[in-house]
Amino acid sequence: MPSRAPALALMGLIVPIGLACSAPGQDTAAPRDEPATEEDHGKVAGAAELSEPAYGLTTVDPSGVVRHLDLVEGAETGIADLGPATKVQTDGRFLFVDVAGGVDVVDSGVWTWDHVDHFHYYRAEPRGVGRLTGAGPSNVATTTSSTSGGTGVFFTETGEAVLLDTAALADGGLTERYRLEVPPHEGLLVPVGEHALLTEPGPDGTPDRVVALDPEGERLPGAAHRCERASGTITTRVGTVVGCADGALLATSDGDRLKVERIPYPAGRPAPRATSFAGRDGRPTVAALAGRDRIWLLDNRQRAWRLLDAPVALRQVTAVDDDDEHVLGLTVDGRVAVIDGVTGDLLSTTPPLAAASLGSGVGEPVLVVDQQRAYLSAPAERRLHEIDFRDGARVARTFPTPTSPLFTAGTGR
Amino acid sequence: MNGMRRTLAVRVGGLLSALLVGATLVGCDEASDGRPVIVVSTNILGDVVEEVVGSEAQVVTLMRPDADPHSFEISARDAARLRSADLVVSNGLGLEEGLQQHLDAADDDGVPGFVAGQAVDVIDYADGDAAGTPDPHFWTDPARMVDVVDGLVEALAGLDGVDAATVREQATAYTEQLRAVDAAMTSEFAAVPAARRALVTNHHVFGYLADRYDFRIVGSVIPGGTTLAAPSASDLADLVSAVEETGVRTVFAESSSPDRLVRALAEEAGIEVDVVELYTESLTAEGGGAEDYLTMMRVNAERIAGGLR
Numbered sequence: 001m002p003s004r005a006p007a008l009a010l011m012g013l014i015v016p017i018g019l020a021c022s023a024p025g026q027d028t029a030a031p032r033d034e035p036a037t038e039e040d041h042g043k044v045a046g047a048a049e050l051s052e053p054a055y056g057l058t059t060v061d062p063s064g065v066v067r068h069l070d071l072v073e074g075a076e077t078g079i080a081d082l083g084p085a086t087k088v089q090t091d092g093r094f095l096f097v098d099v100a101g102g103v104d105v106v107d108s109g110v111w112t113w114d115h116v117d118h119f120h121y122y123r124a125e126p127r128g129v130g131r132l133t134g135a136g137p138s139n140v141a142t143t144t145s146s147t148s149g150g151t152g153v154f155f156t157e158t159g160e161a162v163l164l165d166t167a168a169l170a171d172g173g174l175t176e177r178y179r180l181e182v183p184p185h186e187g188l189l190v191p192v193g194e195h196a197l198l199t200e201p202g203p204d205g206t207p208d209r210v211v212a213l214d215p216e217g218e219r220l221p222g223a224a225h226r227c228e229r230a231s232g233t234i235t236t237r238v239g240t241v242v243g244c245a246d247g248a249l250l251a252t253s254d255g256d257r258l259k260v261e262r263i264p265y266p267a268g269r270p271a272p273r274a275t276s277f278a279g280r281d282g283r284p285t286v287a288a289l290a291g292r293d294r295i296w297l298l299d300n301r302q303r304a305w306r307l308l309d310a311p312v313a314l315r316q317v318t319a320v321d322d323d324d325e326h327v328l329g330l331t332v333d334g335r336v337a338v339i340d341g342v343t344g345d346l347l348s349t350t351p352p353l354a355a356a357s358l359g360s361g362v363g364e365p366v367l368v369v370d371q372q373r374a375y376l377s378a379p380a381e382r383r384l385h386e387i388d389f390r391d392g393a394r395v396a397r398t399f400p401t402p403t404s405p406l407f408t409a410g411t412g413r
Numbered sequence: 414m415n416g417m418r419r420t421l422a423v424r425v426g427g428l429l430s431a432l433l434v435g436a437t438l439v440g441c442d443e444a445s446d447g448r449p450v451i452v453v454s455t456n457i458l459g460d461v462v463e464e465v466v467g468s469e470a471q472v473v474t475l476m477r478p479d480a481d482p483h484s485f486e487i488s489a490r491d492a493a494r495l496r497s498a499d500l501v502v503s504n505g506l507g508l509e510e511g512l513q514q515h516l517d518a519a520d521d522d523g524v525p526g527f528v529a530g531q532a533v534d535v536i537d538y539a540d541g542d543a544a545g546t547p548d549p550h551f552w553t554d555p556a557r558m559v560d561v562v563d564g565l566v567e568a569l570a571g572l573d574g575v576d577a578a579t580v581r582e583q584a585t586a587y588t589e590q591l592r593a594v595d596a597a598m599t600s601e602f603a604a605v606p607a608a609r610r611a612l613v614t615n616h617h618v619f620g621y622l623a624d625r626y627d628f629r630i631v632g633s634v635i636p637g638g639t640t641l642a643a644p645s646a647s648d649l650a651d652l653v654s655a656v657e658e659t660g661v662r663t664v665f666a667e668s669s670s671p672d673r674l675v676r677a678l679a680e681e682a683g684i685e686v687d688v689v690e691l692y693t694e695s696l697t698a699e700g701g702g703a704e705d706y707l708t709m710m711r712v713n714a715e716r717i718a719g720g721l722r
Binding site for chain 2: 073113115237370372386394
């Protein structure tokens with residue numbers, strides 16, 4: 001971009017002139033009538049702060065129509081029409097949709113900012129952001145922020161790893177911070193603060209290590225961490241988890257420094273390893289299946305695993321990590337099971353809500369949790385269910401959908 | 414000057430020409446008067462600094478009315494102003510997350526800074542995930558704002574171009590107003606029986622007010638819109654037990670649907686409460702009810718005392 005350097009130089013010249021000429025006393029709390037460069041790109045414009053979360057379910061149907069169900073109002077609106085999709089991943093605001101030719105990014109327009117001591121909630125216009133070009137299936141790794149940092153996209157068939165600038169997505173644009181290429185494998189590019197972890201394959205073609213990258217995508221010297229058959233990643237308030245054959249890596253970023261710790265599986269209780277993690281957005285304890293009959297709970301804060309016997313055979317599991325340590329599962333017959341995360345007792349179950357979906361293979365139901373409610377999509381049944389897990393797994397609301405909600409993302413989170 | 418700018422603007426095009434026109438609009442028709450420039454992060458502190466410094470300096474407040482001090486962002490021009498200010502006044506204690514990199518840059522450039530949070534007796538968050546970390550919301554206690562003014566006046570008096578005696582006089586006058594608000598709040602709250610001095614709230618900012626006026630903060634989950642759409646008794650249990658335990662008739666909460674909340678509490682739990690909002694982290698725009706810090710404090714005190722009497 002040849003014009004960029006002179007433009008910056010000129011801005012350097014001009015800004016001080018503006019400063020020297022500031023009107024005395026006129027600027028205090030006054031509306032900005034000068035062009036604020038960051039605001040020209042819509043970062044603030046159109047985003048309203050809300051007094052409570054704008055939870056939603058954003059769905060993609062078999063023909064690629066994206067719809068948003070506002071769970072506060074109970075109203076559904078169309079957002080985009082992308083064409084047939086094969087996979088949808090989310091950070092609680094953006095949808096990353098695998099389509100022919102790459103990954104389409106859609107902004108649901110609702111998100112939460114976790115300040116640890118409290119939260120802020122936002123709503124803006126939903127919109128299609130654009131297409132990240134690439135081939136084949138993608139694995140997307142996100143952070144707890146949908147307005148800053150990076151989002152990692154790994155194309156498993158080509159080995160291309162792209163770090164997207166998340167702040168640019170929030171501004172409505174696709175900006176690749178870098179694009180790297182490694183041998184194709186079932187890999188991950190995982191953002192951790194300004195750094196990232198990239199999986200690399202061993203001789204058998206499965207990932208056997210992660211390498212640490214600096215903000216420009218350059219390998220940090222000596223920073224490879226053994227992680228055999230790396231699979232599954234999630235970011236909590238504490239840090240970023242990557243699943244390995246013998247435990248998990250927990251990566252944290254302290255500004256300039258990236259720290260990677262290892263949380264080995266407990267000795268003496270062999271169980272299938274975790275290959276994917278799920279939990280309430282940001283919460284330190286996350287859940288993973290250990291086969292169908294057991295549940296791993298990984299407490300990021302304590303750096304410890306706990307193995308629970310599942311009271312029923314499960315197909316999916318997620319942790320609410322509330323005061324009662326609720327764990328929710330999707331049973332193999334399509335019910336939502338509410339499980340005591342301390343004892344493993346079955347507290348309650350819903351009726352079968354997604355049996356036809358599981359039986360027909362139309363699409364995998366999605367289970368999303370927040371502090372008060374859980375949501376289950378039932379693609380074959382064309383239903384979205386709201387479940388009150390603290391009240392006997394009561395089905396609080398059911399929303400019929402006009403077409404099959406083949407993929408569902410919990411948004412506003 | 415203007416001729417040169419036009420030439421440049423034509424050559425560089427859209428963005429820059431917009432920037433130049435903007436600069437002309439706000440700037441050079443009113444010449445700089447040589448007074449020192451004080452850049453303040455939050456609008457609450459902006460108000461306090463203006464009261465103390467008066468016309469002795471130009472005060473530029475970065476955070477707009479009705480904004481969020483944690484996350485507001487500034488323009489490139491404001492960032493440059495920060496770095497060329499004669500004094501930067503910030504809240505500190507981790508409040509200005511979105512601004513911190515700019516504050517650090519100004520500090521690195523050697524711009525003198527006054528961090529209000531360093532002038533007060535800091536308390537920690539009592540509970541939640543942030544328990545044990547410093548609570549940055551000291552302004553909910555006007556007595557602590559007196560400590561801020563005491564520190565601030567020294568920073569201001571030392572600025573070139575500022576008449577120290579004038580600033581000290583103004584600081585004394587403003588301190589008297591702060592003390593008057595403190596006294597008014599004390600007497601407002603005196604009407605609330607000790608047993609009912611409890612704020613059942615989902616706000617996280619009233620730790621200092623509680624510390625000063627002997628209130629208990631009873632943090633509670635306030636059910637939101639998705640919960641209230643089809644509520645059950647268990648959804649309200651946390652709030653109901655907080656209300657029953659404290660015996661209060663008013664809940665201080667931000668809620669997008671306070672009417673639905675009041676109705677749900679009456680129907681599901683048989684309790685009658687009001688839901689009242691308080692001003693928390695920002696002054697409001699004109700007509701919003703908390704245009705300045707002293708008003709914000711008075712109005713909150715009236716609402717709290719009125720709700721708990």
